Amino acid sequence: MLNQKHAVLLESPAKTNDVPPPSPVQIQEPDTKTVGRVTVDKPIMTTRNVDVYYGDKQAIIDVSIDVAYNEVLSMIGPSGCGKSTFLRCLNRMNDTIESARVTGKIELEGHDIYDKKTDVVTLRARVGMVFQKPNPFPKSVYENVAYGPRIHGLARNQSELDEIVQTSLRRAGLWDEVKDRLGQPGTGLSGGQQQRLCIARCIAVNPDVILMDEPCSALDPIATARIEELIDELRQNYSIVIVTHSMQQAARVSQRTAYFHLGDLIEVGETATIFTNPQDKLTEDYLTGRFG
Amino acid sequence: MSTPLLLAVLLLLTAAAFEFGRRRALHLAGPEFRTLHSLPRYYGSFTALWCALPALVLLGTWLAFEDEIITSLVVADLPATYQSLSEPELNLIINDLRNQLSGNVVSQELSPDMQAAAEHYGSLRATSKAAMAVIFLSVAMLGMGLAWRKIAPNFWARNRVEAIIKVLLIICSTLAIFTTIGIVLSVLFESIRFFQAVPVFDFLFGLEWSPQTAIREDQVGSSGAFGAVPLFAGTLLISFIAMLVAAPIGLTSAIYLSEYSHPRFRATAKPLLEILAGIPTVVYGFFAALTVAPLLRNVGTYFGLDVSSESALAAGLVMGIMIIPFVSSISDDVINAVPQSLRDGSLALGSTQSEMIRKVVLPAALPGIVGGLLLAISRAIGETMIVVMAAGLAAKLTVNPLEAVTTVTVQIVTLLVGDQEFDSPKTLAAFALGLMLFLVTLALNVIALYVVRKYREQYE
Numbered sequence: 245m246l247n248q249k250h251a252v253l254l255e256s257p258a259k260t261n262d263v264p265p266p267s268p269v270q271i272q273e274p275d276t277k278t279v280g281r282v283t284v285d286k287p288i289m290t291t292r293n294v295d296v297y298y299g300d301k302q303a304i305i306d307v308s309i310d311v312a313y314n315e316v317l318s319m320i321g322p323s324g325c326g327k328s329t330f331l332r333c334l335n336r337m338n339d340t341i342e343s344a345r346v347t348g349k350i351e352l353e354g355h356d357i358y359d360k361k362t363d364v365v366t367l368r369a370r371v372g373m374v375f376q377k378p379n380p381f382p383k384s385v386y387e388n389v390a391y392g393p394r395i396h397g398l399a400r401n402q403s404e405l406d407e408i409v410q411t412s413l414r415r416a417g418l419w420d421e422v423k424d425r426l427g428q429p430g431t432g433l434s435g436g437q438q439q440r441l442c443i444a445r446c447i448a449v450n451p452d453v454i455l456m457d458e459p460c461s462a463l464d465p466i467a468t469a470r471i472e473e474l475i476d477e478l479r480q481n482y483s484i485v486i487v488t489h490s491m492q493q494a495a496r497v498s499q500r501t502a503y504f505h506l507g508d509l510i511e512v513g514e515t516a517t518i519f520t521n522p523q524d525k526l527t528e529d530y531l532t533g534r535f536g
Numbered sequence: 537m538s539t540p541l542l543l544a545v546l547l548l549l550t551a552a553a554f555e556f557g558r559r560r561a562l563h564l565a566g567p568e569f570r571t572l573h574s575l576p577r578y579y580g581s582f583t584a585l586w587c588a589l590p591a592l593v594l595l596g597t598w599l600a601f602e603d604e605i606i607t608s609l610v611v612a613d614l615p616a617t618y619q620s621l622s623e624p625e626l627n628l629i630i631n632d633l634r635n636q637l638s639g640n641v642v643s644q645e646l647s648p649d650m651q652a653a654a655e656h657y658g659s660l661r662a663t664s665k666a667a668m669a670v671i672f673l674s675v676a677m678l679g680m681g682l683a684w685r686k687i688a689p690n691f692w693a694r695n696r697v698e699a700i701i702k703v704l705l706i707i708c709s710t711l712a713i714f715t716t717i718g719i720v721l722s723v724l725f726e727s728i729r730f731f732q733a734v735p736v737f738d739f740l741f742g743l744e745w746s747p748q749t750a751i752r753e754d755q756v757g758s759s760g761a762f763g764a765v766p767l768f769a770g771t772l773l774i775s776f777i778a779m780l781v782a783a784p785i786g787l788t789s790a791i792y793l794s795e796y797s798h799p800r801f802r803a804t805a806k807p808l809l810e811i812l813a814g815i816p817t818v819v820y821g822f823f824a825a826l827t828v829a830p831l832l833r834n835v836g837t838y839f840g841l842d843v844s845s846e847s848a849l850a851a852g853l854v855m856g857i858m859i860i861p862f863v864s865s866i867s868d869d870v871i872n873a874v875p876q877s878l879r880d881g882s883l884a885l886g887s888t889q890s891e892m893i894r895k896v897v898l899p900a901a902l903p904g905i906v907g908g909l910l911l912a913i914s915r916a917i918g919e920t921m922i923v924v925m926a927a928g929l930a931a932k933l934t935v936n937p938l939e940a941v942t943t944v945t946v947q948i949v950t951l952l953v954g955d956q957e958f959d960s961p962k963t964l965a966a967f968a969l970g971l972m973l974f975l976v977t978l979a980l981n982v983i984a985l986y987v988v989r990k991y992r993e994q995y996e
Contacts, residue, residue: 335884337880337883337884340879340880340883342799365886365887365888366886367886368883368884368885368886369885369886370886372884372885372886373880373884375877375880375881375884377877379875379877379878379880379881380881381878381881381882381896381899381900382878382899382900383899391882391885391887391895391896392885392886392887395885395886395887395888395891395895396886442881445881445885446884446885449885449886
């Protein structure tokens, strides 16, 4: 397995996505004001009582939620409610923001990712991220996908690297469109293709979790539909956390949905339940379009 | 009236014109002042501009041609014996007339003819002055009057004023361009004169530079050789050494400042670094000649090397330090212009910060960095003071940085500060060198700007 190296670094047993390790103890529902069940039976990531501050301003207030294996968890809520901020905590991308401060506990397969002993580089190789605006590097299509495997030394030789690039592009549903132009700049692709290239680049390092920050907001409906199909396929191998402004998208692609409001996690539940029968007044108002 | 006085009067007239125009517009509109097409001050400005501009144009033209016309009138009235004189002699006489008028010492006792001519000259000048004052003020009044008459509530004063201002802006912006063209042309014409004496081929490809030419026919041994290759070799050698110093230091400090340093450190360090660019080059020259060169010589002696007291190395090192801020400042800007999204993309894949910088940020910023380096090179090539003081005068064709070499700029300086006559090939050679230098730096700048612009398009 290619990412065995990372697993060792994070001191977790070699894992396969199909067979989650047995959970050690009976899960206890954390003390939280969130409506609905925030835990899952077999979590890959757990977050407990997470607060995020930008300087003096608190952006996330006491959020606890689990991410399960092979599920798509969508996070919805009005602009500025903190869902992107929370997403960026999951692979410590907030580290790049000088004034950001994170407290609480976030674990990836039982290991505290904010622990001093956790190498952020390894963490990010296991928890990949796709951004709102497609951000391919100004390099060729091939080099974009090969970038991650190269920096992590995942391929012993050129043919292995070729293999990884091809597999990743296939999984991202981009191979047929770019196989004849692997040497051309990734920035020359269309917006939808660029975003799928970024997804391919992300899965080339074979992460466990993929974070997606409004991955379709810069795309047209057709490109969006392709990405959504892709997300559904990727669920077979990865856990996905997606932030979206489109409630239809959340309903279409996710199994669980979390509703954020002004830094609070208001409600979590099965997507079908939340959309048909929201428990909290705020969730209901947002979903019925009364605000947001 | 003297010119400053005329200008003062014009200023008063213009101020009055502004007020008249504004009042007239308000008066004509009466209580319906909101129906005026433009704000009242535009009517004022319109009148003021019409008062000032034609008068100023007239004044400028008058002053430009006054002297020439008066002189030609005086010459025409001179007795026939003077008419046949050659131009330099005639100029001398005219000069005498002027000196006589202003009470200065004259070169010879003036004949009665000349006395008469001097008086004639004086009276013409007085007439011209009086006429100019009258016409100047009439034009100002006339302009004001015409503009004043045009004012009506539905007159588009704002559009007119803005059109005039636009023309003024265009004139100012083209002034710099025309000045550049003028400089290039003047250098070009002198260079052409030089190339009539020395073949272009000899100049461009000659390996010997020894610009001493014979002043008198009977002098020996100073035939002059104008092969510019040693000069360009020296210039390139020193620029190369300078870039060896400036490129790595400038680039790495830019990377540190933009990627690693704390914002507070950056806020202090960057201006401090840019102070280097503010040090007068003559001070760098002292530093090179009095500190660095002797130091190099001592160190060289210690290692048994023969370092000349003026060396390409000393000049190059100090010049390199001088251009560090050019490299670091431009590189820093270019690196900062690389979008954060690319950095995030790289970090999110689990790259370390140094991998991100080496593999994403620097490649993306490379064209801009190259542009910055080219600008720094063109600056190094054109630098004069440091090399005059520290590089030496001997036009030696060598790549040994421990020897004294000379550069194009040093030779231009030494050629022009001598007491040679101004039309000898020696002096004219300075213009040819200047032209070559100009062409080289122009080419470098054009390439640099092109590269930088191409880079900008990538992210917009």
